Amino acid sequence: MEAQQKAVLTVIDRLRPTLLDISHDIHHRPEQGNAEYYAVSRLVSFLKRVGFQVCVGVAGLPTAFVACAGDKEGPALGFVAEYDALPGIGHGCGHNLIAAAGVGAAVALRRVLPADEGKICVLGTPAEETTGGKIAMLRSGCFDGLDAVMMFHPGVDNALRCTSLALDALEVRFYGEEGHYALPGPGGRKGDALEALLRLFEWIRGWKAGLPLFSSIQGVIVEGGLVPNIRPAVVTARFYLRSVDENTLDKMNGEFREQAEETALATNTSVVIDAFEGRYLPFRTNETLAGVCAQSLQRLGMSCPSGPCISMGAMDLGNVSQVVPSIHPFLTQKGAPAAMHSPEFAQAAGGEWGDLLLIKAAKVLALTGLRLVNEKHICEMMRSEHDRK
Secondary structure (H helix, E strand, O other): OHHHHHHHHHHHHHHHHHHHHHHHHHHHOOOOOOOOHHHHHHHHHHHHHOOOEEEEOHHHOOOOEEEEEEOOOOOEEEEEEEOOOEOOOEOOOOHHHHHHHHHHHHHHHHHHOOOOOOEEEEEEEOOOOOOOHHHHHHHOOOOOOOOEEEOOEEOOOOEOEEEOOEEEEEEEEEEOOOEEOOOOOOOOOOOOHHHHHHHHHHHHHHHHHOOOOOOEEEEEEEEOOOOOOEEOOEEEEEEEEEEOOHHHHHHHHHHHHHHHHHHHHHOOOEEEEEEEEEEEOOOOEOHHHHHHHHHHHHHOOOOOOOOEEEOOOOOOHHHHHOOOOEEOOEEOOOOOOOOOOOHHHHHHHOOHHHHHHHHHHHHHHHHHHHHHHHOHHHHHHHHHHHHHO
């Protein structure tokens, strides 16, 4: 296997110009969730050119795809590509690096492995930052039959064994009486929808202080009226509720909905609450797979803390990890930006820092995948561990 490991690393080095071009092109053309048409065309055209069979528009999502090559009888590995950008910031989460690294690892493995050893897939997953394309893809069977799912995420620290938070995305709409603020409203009619929403925000301020550890809520007003002297008939806010597990999140969800109803009653308004994105489940690291990844990191001279960590964010790969053994290491290198989701991180993701990290990450993923194909008992251990939990 030593010869194959060296061959994989050599292939990725040879692919470096192509992978960097892909990363830079996606970075320079940031697209938001479910509209990543350029990114998908760039990735898919390359994968088709190197022999992958590609299906675009899976799970009813126009910018989702599955690309596979190899033997269906061998271990089946899934490498995740994300490529959506943040509004106003661009690739402040480095998804251009995630996409190029996942594709690079998959292509390198396919070139080194015999055609009858292992099935290598790239899963193009849109809208990680918003609607969570992986949730729809999981429901439609895109991850069925895979023995392992792998991706990396650029970060500010190295972290191999991370979990993430469960998340609910709730939209709240208060309905009241439209009218001029300078004139008294008609008696017996509905109250002030904006006042109701502001009361709810005031309640949230105090509620936050008593939430369980690692639980949180964030909200923004997306529709609050057009001019100061007109009382809006409808106002809308969107909230993210996060917690470490579904039970705690269910309780938070219930308390939040109850308070919104009480606020509507107190202000003579009505309220409607809907989920505007799917629920994200906590990410579940497969320890067996993480151990193999740790050895790949060591081979490349990359250090990574061995202990568990909790990411304060949420990810739709969490839903996948509940079904298929998965890893999602955060990787970085010297000169990392101070924080993700920032203009500084976006700039770094398109520069030398991102270029170097991308190639390292592709090598880590490819070496890890190679072990799984050559040492099939590892897949059995991964599944056994997964089924025990």
